[in-house]
Amino acid sequence: AASYLGYISEDEMKEGVGANEHALDGLRQGMFAPKNRGKKIENTEEGIPVSQSLLLHGYVADDEIERFPGVTHRVGIHPVIECTQNIPCNPCQGVCPKHCIKVGDHITALPQLEPDATCIGCGLCVASCPGQAIFLVNEKTEPGYAEVTFPYEFLPLPAKGQKGTALGRSGEPVCEAEVTGVKRTKAFDHTAIVTVKVPRDMAMKARFFKAADAVAEA
Template identity: 40%
Template sequence: MLAQNGIPTAEDLARVRPTAARLAQGPVAVTECFQNIPCDPCYHSCKRQAIKPFADINDRPQVDHDQCNGCGMCLMRCPGLAIFVIDQTYSETEALVKLPYEFLPLPAAGEVVDAVNRAGKVMGEARVEKVQSGAKLDGTSVVWLSVPKDLSMEVRHFKIREVR
């Protein structure tokens, strides 16, 4: 499936998903990098060594979810925009999804957007909680979305409802 349409299969996602017990402990990085390419900035950015050393630069990143504190340094350094931070402890009903974003205009905190899945299908509404941007982020902004908890492992992008 991934090779034909760019959308990972349920099996692909199961291999990178943190356990339910780990998700219940707080923010954690999820690497949805499914291609063997020469890339390892995520490994070098992780001060906690939660991203395991690569045997070969073409390896895909492997996260030790128990070591990860969800700081997002790897997310900001991933040139493939393939890392997300999920916090299912955000509230009783909502999770926080931090995702890389390289488009303009940037959304504003408080704005309601359409949350979309990996295939671009609208899954529901999300609220922009925070937008991080600046020179330290190398041109990649990080948008924090609050989404219904049951969508936290599905929502991977969003659509701004109206262009300002």
């Protein structure tokens, strides 16, 4: 219509159509692409063995998670991106004000951390991930303890200082935990982020929080 009405030239129209077709083709790629329907996918596009636990049980096993590029150990607070499947998704890349996360031009690539970028712990990546697969981890906050930040979409929200149980990826209890922060902002689009203190060796396992009174009721 814009070309027909004279707002853009025919060459500009063709360029725009080509760009849109390229973008749409990108959205049709990945392990769930039509061309892969009915196939058994054994490795990601990066050559990493896919999580069999995720396919069979609905969660990534502890002994599988560290092979994925978004799962790293660093000094200080940093994102841990537990994205394990090649799907067309990249809001984490665009939302980070410090450009810590890279998906790249290939929208189905597994996200990874930029080695020279510095996380400020804003939590935007945590709240923006549609799969709730991003966490902020500080592996050394005080002697023997770490902090883990995750998305929280239940009511009522826990309160700072509240104690309870940290849950792992499978939903099973893994350790005791204490809430050290609860954050809600307009930028999070109705998703709160909760930070808990856990034993340091649980930093890569604790992924949710259940209050002590909820544990007692269960």
